[in-house]
Amino acid sequence: MDVTRDNFRQTLPLVKQAIKEASFIAIDGEFTGLSNGSFNTTAYDSPPQRYLKLHSNTHNFLLIQFGMCAFRWSDESQKYKAEAFNFYIFPLKSTVSGVPDRIFSCQSSSLDFLTKQGFDFNKAFKNGIPYLRPNEEATVRATLEEKQTFRENAFRSPVKRKNNSNNSSPVSTDSPTSAADQKAKEFVETAKQKVQKFLEDANQEEELILESCNSYFRKLLFESLPLAFPDQVLVESRTNEHTKLRHIVVVKGASSNIKKARQELTKAREEAELEDAIGFSKVISCLSESGKLVVGHNMFLDVIYTIQQFVHPLPNDLEEFKSLVSCVFPKVLDTKLMGSMLPFKDQLQSTALGDMHNRLKLPPFNPVGIETPGKYNIGTNDEHNHLHEAAYDAFITGSSFLSMVNFLSSFQSTSNPIISFSSLCNLVSPYVNKIFLMRSHDIPYLNISGTDLTPSRDHVFHVQFPASWRSNDIRQLFAPVGQINISWIDETHCLVGLYNKVQAKNVKNLVKSGTVEPGLYCIQSYDDYQAEPQLWLPTSQRNMVWRSNSTSNSVVNTPTRAKPALSFTSGLGQTSITPPTADVSTPLYRKRQGSFANRETTNGSLKDCDENDVEPLLKRQKSQENCTEDLPETHVKQDEAEVGEVSNVAASSGLFVVPDQWE
Amino acid sequence: MDVTRDNFRQTLPLVKQAIKEASFIAIDGEFTGLSNGSFNTTAYDSPPQRYLKLHSNTHNFLLIQFGMCAFRWSDESQKYKAEAFNFYIFPLKSTVSGVPDRIFSCQSSSLDFLTKQGFDFNKAFKNGIPYLRPNEEATVRATLEEKQTFRENAFRSPVKRKNNSNNSSPVSTDSPTSAADQKAKEFVETAKQKVQKFLEDANQEEELILESCNSYFRKLLFESLPLAFPDQVLVESRTNEHTKLRHIVVVKGASSNIKKARQELTKAREEAELEDAIGFSKVISCLSESGKLVVGHNMFLDVIYTIQQFVHPLPNDLEEFKSLVSCVFPKVLDTKLMGSMLPFKDQLQSTALGDMHNRLKLPPFNPVGIETPGKYNIGTNDEHNHLHEAAYDAFITGSSFLSMVNFLSSFQSTSNPIISFSSLCNLVSPYVNKIFLMRSHDIPYLNISGTDLTPSRDHVFHVQFPASWRSNDIRQLFAPVGQINISWIDETHCLVGLYNKVQAKNVKNLVKSGTVEPGLYCIQSYDDYQAEPQLWLPTSQRNMVWRSNSTSNSVVNTPTRAKPALSFTSGLGQTSITPPTADVSTPLYRKRQGSFANRETTNGSLKDCDENDVEPLLKRQKSQENCTEDLPETHVKQDEAEVGEVSNVAASSGLFVVPDQWE
Structure with missing residues (x-):
């Protein structure tokens, strides 16, 4: 069901109940942007680098739709029952003091993607559910309590005007007489007459709602009316629910009881x-407290956005982030990682969510009986229409997960049908708290509850070169050591991985043996490159972030000095440095900066992007492609081969092993 | 009429015609945000300060709707004829190489405001018209031309594969055999078979559209198919208009003529x-070239957004900005400024657009006959529904302008009815190229084509004080010199203007005579304050912007050292410095930072906000107000009095004089 501001209060108990009863919960988010272009992720990012890059790239975009699907085993029907909630999120400025008027970013390609999926922005902006992080909530609550205490004290010992002038009108008279003051006086007089009439007329209602006016005039009324009608009236300020205009309301009588009762009412309203x-932060908090297994598909960004928006600003340190994730989602499982491992890897052509879900319905898989949420009836033509609606994606993520669990259980000696989730927990334990890392060559996942993998990268090199160079120039440079994989950092830097690792020792001879004009490039070992904290940032971004980590400023923008002792260098030409801008420009024809193959985070659907689902991303990057395709001989800076190579390299790395349990 | 991407091509000639024939053109914009909270504007900003503050505050928000209403005198009907165009704007990522994937900001209060006005975001995001600044256009055009030249050359002398291996398949074989390579080979083979069949079957169409596949596979086909079927086929890449998926298309025959014809087609499409x-930049360019008078209401932000979005990034220097404005809009006129001057000032209760427009229909004004655009028929109940639709606001701005011109003409000896606009140009010349400055105490306008006013500010002082201080504390401090006007800079700084300017000389005695505990505050003359380039920035923003202007870094975050020789100081306590955040938080109860009276730019409608139209702003700032109103005795940091004082002070400054022509 769609959950908006209109039905959130009523729906929250259902949501809590669903979480409480769930065997596990699948989630998915939709965002207003995916990358502000701060960094290109590379195939050889270390986990802390990858995290920092995503953190920087996603800063200030909005998670605008959160899908949650709770799966519960029903003994009655001997099926899983799925309940899906599609939350629209919008940071509405509240009437409560201290709630921020938030500013968020949108990326035009992401909005375009969501629009094409039929996303209803009017609904989100009009009826999206607001949210407060716990620390924001605490601040707002403290403010509110201070205000309430002040009001209660004021009620016990009514304050008198400090200024003890005899002038009962708060309109100042020590300024030069002005038309504005005159206008204010007339305004107050008119209001007094109205109140007088209201008090004299016994048939009148209890309340007199005065015409809406500006804050200065309201303040005048607030001060003048109680003085003019002592102990006869109570003056309040109130917002008309419909027009949202603010009015002064005059209430007959001013007895302690009436005042107290009204104060209680005000307090309750506040x-x-x-x-x-x-608002929505309650759902996340409930999800955390439940400690239930949370399943997502390619969920790194979902986790990042959820935490930064509803829980806590993201730390710069990966270990701190992991702690935060463990607090918010004590148990997570990424179906894209699961699908990328044996025994699924061999069966699935693609781990893109839609493809994977469809494949997992066919033999050798055995789909699990699920009572689907009415809206998402499987097998109808309508199905495709829901793809990329957050709750639907959560639903098919959970379904895919169940189908995979079912498949694993078939390897067990007792080939019982799935009876309850808990009995199968040991089957999925190898996947728990590991989050898929997209397009990483040799580190398939981020290990939330442990140390990350540190594969040898002796065969990987950092290369600096002139901005005019393209893929072919680099391939030519490395030709003597065989085929390479190129991962672009920016216009003038890339990482190069050798297919034939044994050739690593020969790289230092390249300068001599190579056919490429010397004096143009600089090759550095991966370890040296990593040792310089600033070096792995794109040129344009260096000295902008993590300044405190920088041990030396001499590296910044002075590429000729960026040659560590151990690097194999042949000197460097002048490099051009592009200043960063808010626009993520599709780079020029010969100067493209971020090729699609380098984009870890792609649009909407495409945070889930692999060799079989590059297509949708390309819809938004046609411009880049035009070059490649219309001009097949022009090898642009685009590591096309990577598309085919990723899984290959990952497979040969031996990291995707079948866990003991089912081998 | 609403103009979107769907009808822009067809409508553009009408727009151009309307501009060409217009007597003058009224404009209005709607934005996704108004202030990122970088700076509080003050009543005593100098024009360069005000400009820089607005420029910083509005950075990266989007002008999402542009209203244009062309008014043309018709001899036939002896009326003005108004044609209104309501352009929806959205920076859609184009298929053309080099067009940026833009990122823009949204402020939740602004989206909420627009939503309440019925703004259709789905329409904007789905069908908004894109745009390119002229320099962006030049870059994209150069890229395109380079690409076209390359293609033409390639056509004249077909390129051979540089790699002269005998292997006709571009799938590499020098890597370890991999499943991915195998998959690729199979894919190419299948495609070859399809093409073979297509060529053999005489009944087939001219074209064979292959299944959509990813870019790597498309590249393979692009290279393999022409090699496999030399001189038999032409291979193209094409996007399906409907699905947006990219396909390889194989065309029968490969004669020069066919190739050339297809190249021409491609070129034309590009x-x-x-x-x-x-897109929309053409409209602005046409408007500029026309040199026609452009009329806006409180148009500073409209001008700022229009220039930064469609013309050029904003310069930091005000004089450069003025030159830019003169290029883009050679003649501008601000109806809010006009309405704030005599003879209108005395007749108008409010210069808020809606109020002013209504008032100008009544005597002594004589509304001008206008053939209204059908949609905006005056006098119908529907009228209010259109308020804040950009084109409607442009329309009533132009109508109000005509009514004011008509009124001015009645002062002339020849009291002809308005016949043509040109005959009345001399009447409005005093207002031309002056843009209204909101809430400025003594500088009513920015003079685009001349030097700005520099009123004496000897009676204005800069005050630094503890964060716990509120209005009353400051008023108390200045009590010996009479009534004051407070303009907040941030938590710990404000500007104070004396009502009684003669008292300025006594301010230096305050420390001795004052009842306020000494050792807490620092009073500095306005000139001294201005002389320190960093001082007028809010504490949290110092050292962040215009760093190059800073003559000394010692001022930064070291308030105790920020005492110039001429200031009257009594020492300073520790001040708390709040780091800037992306959220514009409604400040806390006792620590509110930006009161509504200080907000120059307010939401949507409220860029046009004065003493009579504060109300709508307050809808969004209720939280702040709750304090003021429920607790009238608590003088919070909010210069409430200013609301009434601005016009007063402005009036007494003698700057709003009646131009000679009609006095």
């Missing part, structure tokens, strides 16, 4: 408004 | 796509 402002 | 990508 508390309710605060609860509304906390 | 040119058309580029024209589409330039």
